[in-house]
Amino acid sequence: MKAAALVAAGVMLLLGACGGGAGAPPANGSASAAATSQATPSAQLTEIRIGITGNTADAALFIAQDRGYFKEQGLTLNVTRVQSANDVVAPLGAGQLDVGGGAISAGLFNAMARGVDLKIVADKGQHSGSPVNGFTSAVVLVVPKSDADKYHTLSDLKGKTVALASVGSGNEIMLDRGLETVGLSEKDISIKTLSFSDMLSALSTHGVDAAVEIEPFVAQGQAKGILVPWLKSEELYAGQEGGVLIFGANMTKLGHDVGDRFMLAYVRGLRDYYDAFGARHKDTDAIVSILAANTDVKDPSLYAQMGFDYIDPNGYVNADPVTYDLDWYANHGLVQQKPDLAQVIDNSYVDNVVKQLGKYPTQ
Numbered sequence: 001m002k003a004a005a006l007v008a009a010g011v012m013l014l015l016g017a018c019g020g021g022a023g024a025p026p027a028n029g030s031a032s033a034a035a036t037s038q039a040t041p042s043a044q045l046t047e048i049r050i051g052i053t054g055n056t057a058d059a060a061l062f063i064a065q066d067r068g069y070f071k072e073q074g075l076t077l078n079v080t081r082v083q084s085a086n087d088v089v090a091p092l093g094a095g096q097l098d099v100g101g102g103a104i105s106a107g108l109f110n111a112m113a114r115g116v117d118l119k120i121v122a123d124k125g126q127h128s129g130s131p132v133n134g135f136t137s138a139v140v141l142v143v144p145k146s147d148a149d150k151y152h153t154l155s156d157l158k159g160k161t162v163a164l165a166s167v168g169s170g171n172e173i174m175l176d177r178g179l180e181t182v183g184l185s186e187k188d189i190s191i192k193t194l195s196f197s198d199m200l201s202a203l204s205t206h207g208v209d210a211a212v213e214i215e216p217f218v219a220q221g222q223a224k225g226i227l228v229p230w231l232k233s234e235e236l237y238a239g240q241e242g243g244v245l246i247f248g249a250n251m252t253k254l255g256h257d258v259g260d261r262f263m264l265a266y267v268r269g270l271r272d273y274y275d276a277f278g279a280r281h282k283d284t285d286a287i288v289s290i291l292a293a294n295t296d297v298k299d300p301s302l303y304a305q306m307g308f309d310y311i312d313p314n315g316y317v318n319a320d321p322v323t324y325d326l327d328w329y330a331n332h333g334l335v336q337q338k339p340d341l342a343q344v345i346d347n348s349y350v351d352n353v354v355k356q357l358g359k360y361p362t363q
Contacts, residue, residue: 045076046258050099051088054081055295056138056215057125057243058101060311062294063287064269073261084166085243092118092248099262100246103170104322106329108246112339117249119346122263123317124243125309127174127233134279136307137232138215139171139242141178144203148228151210155182161190163199163211170242171212173328178236203227216297219305232307240321242309247346263349264356267315271360274313313360315350 048070052058064070065077082088085102092100093116101124112118129135143151150156157179164171176186192208199211204226213221221227233240245266251259274280276287288303297303312318322341329335 045071045074046254047076047078048099048254048258048262049078049080049097050101051080051082051091051097052101053083053085054079056291056297056306057309058295059273059287059291059308060124060266060270061101062269063272063290064265066290066294067269067272069265069268070262073265075258075262075265088246089116089118092116092246095248095250098248098250098254100248101243102246103243104241104325105170106168106334109326109329109335109339110337112344113335113337118344119247120244120317120322120344121247121259121346121349122245122266122315123241123312124245125311126242126318126321127237127240128310128318129232129234129307130310132279133310134281135277135310137234138218138307138309139174139233140213140218140229140307141175141210141231141233141236142203142213142218142221142227143210143230144206145225145228147206147209148230151230153182154178154231155184157210158184158188159190160209161192161207163192163194163202163208163213165196165199165212165214166193167191168329168332168334170240170325173325174233174237174240175212176328177240177324178231200224200226215306215308216302218307219302223305233309237321239318240325241318244317247349259349260352263315263353267313267350267353267357270311270315271313271357273311274360277308278310314354316347317345319345 050061052061070077080097086105086107088097088100088102089107089111091097093111108118125138127137127139129137162175164175172186172191179185179188194202194208196214196217199208199213200217200221202208203211203221210230213227218227218229222229233242247259272283272287275282276284288300291303292298292300319341322345326335326338326341330338
């Protein structure tokens with residue numbers, strides 16, 4: 001089923017109506033007897049229907065799939081590509097998807113508040129890059145190269161036009177929070193919605209004065225002399241959750257331990273991602289090959305120029321910024337009833353993984 005049809009069917013349906021084992025494998029996610037003992041013959045693999053955008057933020061999923069971590073846990077992924085993270089909410093609630101990945105949104109919170117059984121279960125990218133962990137940012141506030149000397153502090157954006165991919169989004173919250181540090185808000189700028197790819201053209205023709213851009217377009221625009229990176233996402237809003245994994249109600253119907261096994265495979269892929277693009281730079285070429293084969297960024301040489309978001313190698317969601325974002329949506333009238341985050345952020349799956357793999361030794 002194509003993504004558009006899947007989403008439409010999910011919307012119509014919505015309108016109509018775990019245990020982990022002990023073990024001690026190496027902290028870098030290497031397999032052990034404890035981690036692989038639940039694997040089943042390929043004919044008996046449990047299918048997990050997952051909706052993702054398929055960009056580099058889904059790196060850990062592609063790594064775990066390519067390296068056989070899901071298969072070792074008796075699972076196989078049936079991947080549906082969607083245009084945006086909002087497109088997974090309705091199919092998850094309707095039981096057409098088991099897992100979804102993407103950015104936190106007002107739509108997700110509204111579905112939860114209506115009682116749709118969705119759980120935020122793991123980190124999939126946050127704005128917490130630092131010299132210590134070795135990560136920078138895949139989301140950057142950029143300006144035209146020819147105007148770079150005009151921008152020194154965020155107060156210089158007053159009265160300017162800034163491109164965003166969408167309003168009512170995490171990136172809008174990030175920009176607004178950054179502006180607050182200089183006594184401004186989004187009301188002091190003009191926002192123009194453009195796709196990330198169209199932002200490059202708008203910057204080159206001065207159709208916009210700045211843009212909240214993502215990789216690989218930041219690296220591409222810089223290589224073409226169109227833009228210069230100004231402020232990284234962690235400089236605008238440190239710690240913000242850029243993406244999460246979401247389990248739909250159907251995950252529990254697949255078996256009490258399926259969620260645990262899925263999370264074990266995912267976190268192993270996540271730790272490989274962390275090793276490759278963080279401070280260790282371990283096995284990076286092999287990981288780049290996997291991503292070039294599975295994402296739209298096909299040129300391996302581009303990865304060396306790109307920034308990558310930090311993801312907690314233990315898989316934990318950074319809950320405090322999620323609370324801030326929920327309050328922002330509510331204050332801006334985008335969420336009418338706030339869900340109880342204590343009920344919708346479920347750390348039990350990553351808790352079980354950490355018991356098996358051990359806590360990742362971060363600096």
